[in-house]
Amino acid sequence: MPTTTAHDVPRSAPAPAAAARPRRFRRNPSTLAFWLFTGPFLLGLLVFVYVPIGWSLWLSFFEARFTVTPDTFVGFDNYRQMLENGDFTGSLLTFTVFAALIVPLTWALSLALALLVNRLRLLRAFLRSVFFLPTACSYVAASLIWKMSIFSGVRFGLMNTVLGWFGIENTAWLADPDPPWYWLVIVTARLWLQAGFYMILFLAALQNIPPELYEAAAIDGAGPGWQSFRHITLPQLRATSTAVILLLLVAAYQAFDEFFNLLSKTTWGRPPLVELYYTALGQEQDYGAGSAGAVILTLLICGVTLLQGRFMGFGRGEDAG
Amino acid sequence: MTAATKDRGARAAARDGRRRAGRGGVLGSAGLFAATGVAALLFLVPFYLLVRNALSTDAQITGENWEFFPTRLQWGNIGELFDDPTVPFARSLWNSAVVGVLHTVGTLLVCSLAGYGLARIPYRHADKIFYAVLVTLMVPAAVTFVPSFVLVSSLGWVDSLRGLIIPGLFSGFTCFLFRQYFLGFPKELEEAARMDGLGHWGAYWRIVVPNSLNFFAAIATITFISGWNAFLWPLVIGQDPDAWTVQVALSSYMTNQTVNFHLIFMATAISILPLVFVFLFLQRWLVQGIAQTGIKG
Numbered sequence: 001m002p003t004t005t006a007h008d009v010p011r012s013a014p015a016p017a018a019a020a021r022p023r024r025f026r027r028n029p030s031t032l033a034f035w036l037f038t039g040p041f042l043l044g045l046l047v048f049v050y051v052p053i054g055w056s057l058w059l060s061f062f063e064a065r066f067t068v069t070p071d072t073f074v075g076f077d078n079y080r081q082m083l084e085n086g087d088f089t090g091s092l093l094t095f096t097v098f099a100a101l102i103v104p105l106t107w108a109l110s111l112a113l114a115l116l117v118n119r120l121r122l123l124r125a126f127l128r129s130v131f132f133l134p135t136a137c138s139y140v141a142a143s144l145i146w147k148m149s150i151f152s153g154v155r156f157g158l159m160n161t162v163l164g165w166f167g168i169e170n171t172a173w174l175a176d177p178d179p180p181w182y183w184l185v186i187v188t189a190r191l192w193l194q195a196g197f198y199m200i201l202f203l204a205a206l207q208n209i210p211p212e213l214y215e216a217a218a219i220d221g222a223g224p225g226w227q228s229f230r231h232i233t234l235p236q237l238r239a240t241s242t243a244v245i246l247l248l249l250v251a252a253y254q255a256f257d258e259f260f261n262l263l264s265k266t267t268w269g270r271p272p273l274v275e276l277y278y279t280a281l282g283q284e285q286d287y288g289a290g291s292a293g294a295v296i297l298t299l300l301i302c303g304v305t306l307l308q309g310r311f312m313g314f315g316r317g318e319d320a321g
Numbered sequence: 322m323t324a325a326t327k328d329r330g331a332r333a334a335a336r337d338g339r340r341r342a343g344r345g346g347v348l349g350s351a352g353l354f355a356a357t358g359v360a361a362l363l364f365l366v367p368f369y370l371l372v373r374n375a376l377s378t379d380a381q382i383t384g385e386n387w388e389f390f391p392t393r394l395q396w397g398n399i400g401e402l403f404d405d406p407t408v409p410f411a412r413s414l415w416n417s418a419v420v421g422v423l424h425t426v427g428t429l430l431v432c433s434l435a436g437y438g439l440a441r442i443p444y445r446h447a448d449k450i451f452y453a454v455l456v457t458l459m460v461p462a463a464v465t466f467v468p469s470f471v472l473v474s475s476l477g478w479v480d481s482l483r484g485l486i487i488p489g490l491f492s493g494f495t496c497f498l499f500r501q502y503f504l505g506f507p508k509e510l511e512e513a514a515r516m517d518g519l520g521h522w523g524a525y526w527r528i529v530v531p532n533s534l535n536f537f538a539a540i541a542t543i544t545f546i547s548g549w550n551a552f553l554w555p556l557v558i559g560q561d562p563d564a565w566t567v568q569v570a571l572s573s574y575m576t577n578q579t580v581n582f583h584l585i586f587m588a589t590a591i592s593i594l595p596l597v598f599v600f601l602f603l604q605r606w607l608v609q610g611i612a613q614t615g616i617k618g
Binding site: 030031033034035036037038040041042044045047048049050051052053055056059068113116117119120122127129130131132133134135136137138139140141142143144145146147148149150154156158161192196197200201204250254256257260261264265273276277280281287290291293294297298301302306 | 360384437438454465471472474487488491493522525550552556557572575576592593596604608611
């Protein structure tokens with residue numbers, strides 16, 4: 001299932017409303033046409049989105065180990081169990097650390113790449129493609145390259161080889177949580193995978209900045225380097241920056257693939273979804289607690305989405321208002 | 322920055338706000354180019370390692386000294402990979418191809434129809450229904466994998482292509498994107514079609530879709546990439562190795578007892594290949610799709 005998130009970069013012109021038509025269409029054959037077009041999707045949405053969510057809510061109030069049709073009602077016990085479970089709350093801490101690292105780093109790197117590529121005249125399309133190419137890789141493939149080659153803990157790993165040229169001993173990048181080198185591995189992998197993607201968003205935004213602004217600033221005495229970046233580029237990119245940061249935050253919240261693959265068999269560095277996976281689908285198959293965890297995570301992510309809505313005006317205009 | 326260069330730069334900026342690069346002098350321009358070049362090389366390192374290891378022997382990969390590139394390329398690794406019985410790699414590639422194509426075709430079909438209906442066909446409750454779709458955007462699919470698994474396992478769809486494909490088809494977000502797109506589709510074209518006696522259905526297939534192929538291609542490219550690269554859902558559903566997608570197969574390599582580096586990297590390289598093709602030949606739509614959606618998946 002694609003881990004599609006519900007986020008929308010700011011688009012320039014909201015399309016006009018078409019929904020508000022008078023009631024005279026009630027007995028119109030267009031009602032039939034409406035259901036013909038939307039019926040299959042709505043049915044699927046009901047069965048594969050609404051039913052699982054409802055079922056999960058129900059399960060979260062039951063003792064449901066190894067079964068999805070339980071009959072022991074336990075009230076909020078599953079919720080209490082999850083919130084008192086150090087592994088689950090620890091996973092929220094792991095997410096916080098991860099987000100604190102990956103969000104600003106990706107923001108800065110993708111913006112820097114966009115600024116560099118935007119200024120190039122030579123090889124511009126080629127270099128843009130180079131930075132963008134990792135977007136085509138899966139998190140699993142990147143994890144494999146990172147774990148088996150770049151940050152392999154053995155002597156022939158690339159990092160250990162390079163450090164070896166300077167006489168530095170081998171480092172166990174992933175197998176030892178102290179010092180927590182695994183963050184370097186996790187963060188660089190995701191940085192490589194997603195920076196090019198956000199670079200594209202920034203490039204599009206950079207090209208929308210009217211050149212007159214720079215001309216006006218130059219007349220006012222602003223230099224072309226840091227000053228015009230600070231006073232024109234950055235403010236003009238505010239909408240895109242906000243969108244990018246929130247997209248990054250929600251993506252980090254849903255991180256699973258690279259943690260699962262890079263840190264399999266370890267007990268450290270488990271973000272929420274990995275923890276949930278082991279709770280519900282691991283040895284215990286505790287669907288009740290797993291569902292309660294999913295509800296808690298959903299509520300948290302809804303909070304972030306609503307926050308995003310406030311920042312980006314998702315609720316404004318005709319879409320949701 | 323000295324006052325002189327600042328002055329000159331300011332005049333240059335006034336002349337051409339967009340192409341300010343290089344006006345700071347040859348040195349600045351070269352520095353810029355060098356910085357970009359270094360960054361690009363770093364971005365290419367993982368690809369270098371992938372190709373190098375895929376075409377080496379294990380002895381070369383694990384050798385005492387770093388071998389920059391194998392002098393004799395081991396194309397035989399491909400055959401060895403497909404003959405390896407421990408991981409059903411060929412089967413997983415096939416599964417991924419089927420899932421990728423059907424996931425893309427199905428999502429586009431179902432979501433575009435719904436998006437058109439919501440955008441263009443007048444119905445009393447259309448806005449209420451649209452809100453019911455919007456609400457699902459608040460709950461990302463990744464968080465609902467536990468309840469989805471509960472449902473799919475009750476249907477007996479674990480370890481099946483049905484279970485891999487069907488639950489992912491009903492993307493509220495893709496439906497939303499199509500609705501927004503169709504709202505902006507020129508009404509005159511449809512009205513002309515209606516004059517010619519076509520109903521909604523006929524107008525949709527004869528007029529609307531043929532005039533929207535760019536948008537369909539952009540969404541299709543993004544949907545295919547996210548389908549091919551998806552990991553969590555295939556991992557949950559594919560309990561039996563015969564139902565693994567290529568991502569799950571790769572993941573299993575990382576936890577296997579025996580490690581054959583050359584095979585693992587050849588498998589990874591092959592798994593990336595289809596997307597490199599998509600990337601090279603459909604980049605235009607990919608970029609357009611990203612600009613339109615702001616997501617990859």
